[in-house]
Amino acid sequence: GAFTEKQEALVSSSFEAFKQNIPHLSILFYTLILEKAPAAKGLFSFLKDSDGVPQDNPKVKAHAEKVFELTRDSAAQLRAKGEVVLPDAISKHLGSVHVQKGVTDPQFAVVKDALLKTIKEAVGDKWSEELNTAWEIAYEELAAVIKKAMS
Ligand code: HEM
Ligand code: ISQ
Numbered sequence: 709g710a711f712t713e714k715q716e717a718l719v720s721s722s723f724e725a726f727k728q729n730i731p732h733l734s735i736l737f738y739t740l741i742l743e744k745a746p747a748a749k750g751l752f753s754f755l756k757d758s759d760g761v762p763q764d765n766p767k768v769k770a771h772a773e774k775v776f777e778l779t780r781d782s783a784a785q786l787r788a789k790g791e792v793v794l795p796d797a798i799s800k801h802l803g804s805v806h807v808q809k810g811v812t813d814p815q816f817a818v819v820k821d822a823l824l825k826t827i828k829e830a831v832g833d834k835w836s837e838e839l840n841t842a843w844e845i846a847y848e849e850l851a852a853v854i855k856k857a858m859s
Contacts, residue, residue: 711786715842719783722839726776726830733826734772735761740822748818751809779823783846792849794857803857811858816851823847 726733738761742749750756754767762768782792794802827843828835 711783711790711842711845713787715838715845716783716787718836718839718842719780719846722827722831722834722843723776723780725834726827727773729830730769730773731763733830734769735763736829737772737775737822737826738768740825741818744821745815745818748815751811775819775823776826779843779846779850782850783842786846786849792846792853794853799853799857802854806854807858813855816855820844820847820851 738752738755742755742761752771754765754771755761785792824840824843824847828840831839
């Protein structure tokens with residue numbers, strides 16, 4: 709896939725904007741996921757026993773950050789070698805975690821929409837279609853690797 713230097717730069721710089729405000733943006737991310745996929749609440753060990761999304765749980769923030777970080781890394785890989793490759797152990801681990809939780813294909817689209825909206829909030833008036841498309845491609849390529857490991 710042709711992923712340009714510009715696209716990678718857009719993803720990297722907006723990931724930095726995300727990191728500036730993890731407490732707010734990670735809660736937004738979960739909230740958007742749960743709005744569209746309420747059943748997902750019972751899947752997250754750190755959410756299932758609380759009302760809404762716990763605001764001050766470090767696990768909640770760390771897990772959300774990981775998803776954005778993996779997507780940012782995928783953008784870098786797409787630029788460098790045209791494909792996303794996860795180390796074998798990581799891909800097997802992510803495949804088995806998501807199978808075990810019973811994650812479905814439509815839920816991948818829900819997480820994508822939530823991720824794109826969260827990035828939009830993170831960058832404010834620096835948002836553009838080009839930025840959005842770059843995140844979308846990186847996420848889709850990463851999701852494809854995880855889905856393959858799930859199958
Ligand atoms: C766990 C990433 C899609 C639900 C995880 C973990 C990562 C991750 C890094 C932590 C694994 C560990 O514990 O070591 C991703 C990425 C995705 C994706 C990069 C898409 C590209 C999804 C989707 C769902 C989902 C679509 C559906 C709602 C979960 C759940 C867990 C999990 C329930 C277990 C959380 C817990 O520890 O209780 N994911 N995920 N993931 N993911 Fe995803
Ligand atoms: C893991 N997988 C998918 C989405 C997530 C959102 C928040 C925290 C962890 C996640």
